[in-house]
Each structure stands twice: as C-alpha cells, then as structure tokens.
Amino acid sequence: MMSGMETWQAINSIRVIREFADRPLAAEHVERILNAGRRAGSSKNEQRWAFIVIRDREHLEELAEVGRYAGHLAGAAVAVALISPEPSTTSHTWDMGRAAQNMVLAAWELGVGSVPATVYDHELAHRLLGLPSDRRCDYLLSFGYPADPSQLSAPNRSGGRLALADLIHEERW
Amino acid sequence: MMSGMETWQAINSIRVIREFADRPLAAEHVERILNAGRRAGSSKNEQRWAFIVIRDREHLEELAEVGRYAGHLAGAAVAVALISPEPSTTSHTWDMGRAAQNMVLAAWELGVGSVPATVYDHELAHRLLGLPSDRRCDYLLSFGYPADPSQLSAPNRSGGRLALADLIHEERW
Numbered sequence: 001m002m003s004g005m006e007t008w009q010a011i012n013s014i015r016v017i018r019e020f021a022d023r024p025l026a027a028e029h030v031e032r033i034l035n036a037g038r039r040a041g042s043s044k045n046e047q048r049w050a051f052i053v054i055r056d057r058e059h060l061e062e063l064a065e066v067g068r069y070a071g072h073l074a075g076a077a078v079a080v081a082l083i084s085p086e087p088s089t090t091s092h093t094w095d096m097g098r099a100a101q102n103m104v105l106a107a108w109e110l111g112v113g114s115v116p117a118t119v120y121d122h123e124l125a126h127r128l129l130g131l132p133s134d135r136r137c138d139y140l141l142s143f144g145y146p147a148d149p150s151q152l153s154a155p156n157r158s159g160g161r162l163a164l165a166d167l168i169h170e171e172r173w
Numbered sequence: 174m175m176s177g178m179e180t181w182q183a184i185n186s187i188r189v190i191r192e193f194a195d196r197p198l199a200a201e202h203v204e205r206i207l208n209a210g211r212r213a214g215s216s217k218n219e220q221r222w223a224f225i226v227i228r229d230r231e232h233l234e235e236l237a238e239v240g241r242y243a244g245h246l247a248g249a250a251v252a253v254a255l256i257s258p259e260p261s262t263t264s265h266t267w268d269m270g271r272a273a274q275n276m277v278l279a280a281w282e283l284g285v286g287s288v289p290a291t292v293y294d295h296e297l298a299h300r301l302l303g304l305p306s307d308r309r310c311d312y313l314l315s316f317g318y319p320a321d322p323s324q325l326s327a328p329n330r331s332g333g334r335l336a337l338a339d340l341i342h343e344e345r346w
Binding site: 004005006007008009010011012014016031032034035036037038039040041043045047049050051052053054055056059083088090091093094095096097098100101102104105106108109116118128129130131132135138139160161162164167168169170171172173 | 177178179180181182183184185187189204205207208209210211212213214216218220222223224225226227228229232256261263264266267268269270271273274275277278279281282289291301302303304305308311312333334335337340341342343344345346
C-alpha cells in the first residue's frame, strides 16, 4: 500500500485529479499527507500554519461554494484547508505553497489524487471553517483516489507546460 | 548519478543546506531542478513565472546582499531567482512556493542541497537581476553539493517541527 515512487517520477507524472472515487482514504494515507505538509520548510521555521481536515460530506458540499472553481470539494474523500495568520504575508503564502506541494506529491506516490481550490468568498470560508478573526484560509486541497485510476499512469499532455527555454534567463533577465 | 529516492523519503529527509562544496553542479542536475520547477502546477495553468539561473561568483556575491539571511548565495554553486509579475498576487506567491518545493525535492534526490533566500532590498535585487518594471523577485534559491556530505543522510533533528496534533483540526478550527 505504501509502495514507493521516485521523487522525480512523482514530480514529473503528477496531474490534477478533480473526480474522486466514492470511498474514504486509508487513515495511514491521510496521516502521511498531513505529515508531508508538516515537514515542509517554513520562513524562519515559524510554522505559522494549521491544517483543517474535512471529511463530512455535507461540510464538503458547503465548502464547494467558496470559489468559482471549488466544486471538486463536494466529491473529495478528504479536504485539507490551509490556514494562515490574518493578516497574511507573502512569506505565509510562500510557506503554504511549499507545504501544499509536499502534500500533493506525497499523496501521488500513494495513488491519491488532488487539486487545489482557491477561496473567493472569504466570509463564507471563515464561517464554514469556524476560524477566529486572526486566521484566514486562501486555499484548500481536495484529495481522493481517482475516479478513473488510469489517470495515475497517464502520460503528460504535451503542450501543458511552457518549454524550459521560455522560462529561463541566464544571470539576468 | 540519477539514483532515485522515494518521494516520501525525500520529503521526510530533506534539510536546509547553507554551506556548499566548491564545485559546479552537473549540467543535468541543473536541468532537472529547473524542469521540476517548470512541472509544478500553477493557478489556472497561467505559469506566470520565470527563473533566472545565476552561476557567476561575483554576481552571486552581490546577490548575497539582497536580504538579511541571504549570505548563503555567495557560496552557492547555482542560484535560481524566482521571478513573478509585478504587482504580485497571492496566487503568484503560492505558485512560486509550489515550484520551489518541486525544485528543492528534485535537487535533494540528486544529492544537491538548497536553501531559500528572502529578498528584503527589492531595489537592489531588481537592479542586479536586470528586471523590467513589470517583474519582481521575492525569493531566490541557493543550490550546491553540501560542503558536508554527511548532511545528506543525517537524521531529522527532533523538535525541529511541531507535532501533527498541534497543527491539525478536524472539520472546524
């Protein structure tokens, strides 16, 4: 169940999964995903993050309304809401991005798909997550086994990413 | 040279490396690190990032002045400056954090250490990197083979991270 995947293979093969199988995640898979987030580096090792784990179907369906593209939350086996201090700084957002990437890669190695949701309606997210006034949620991650397991081994779509030559500058812009 | 490391092992064993061996990175290692950044997901697949690769020692030494804790850049084999649009949004920063984590994990699998530098002096960074007015740099990453190779297999320091129970909430805050 914990069969491994080399790091580069995970980085290179991961794809966004928006449709999930209708079964819960194994407890050890959830734990590993959360630990992957926990293990991420953070600015000055401040670890100013918290993770809210959501599994209740009704709660997930409510959370699917927080953003224009957040509908996938309704079908997730588990969602993780990434909680920052309010006000949030660039370094909080950067740290959260790093933690999220750890989580989605650790998930992918276990055959668990994921996709991020951006919060548009902060008031709704705040209420649904029961956040205190000094905390905010900009992103949630949906996790689940893919509805279509062939997605786990599908080749990268060509054209999905810019070529390296279009992104790289040497020494200066 | 491209010997693999399972994804979870990389996530769980990576540590910050601030002192680097005085030798250049293999070209294929640099290429893989950059490709790992390129492969990261980005909000709406906009890929609004660019990477500036810096290897010139004098340039690295100059860049070591951009932040209070950026001194490690002076000794890096390669630095990668992460370039966002200006003005930068939360989603640009989040995307950059995800790309950075891909890079540092891909590096770690190859025996390459890394550490991020936060830009404090934006005017200096802007000038040293030759950025146009519609681009900014909030972070650079230093890469290199560790000066002390035993760091690649050193155990995690206990106490370095909060326990999972201190970070996790179930359903609501």
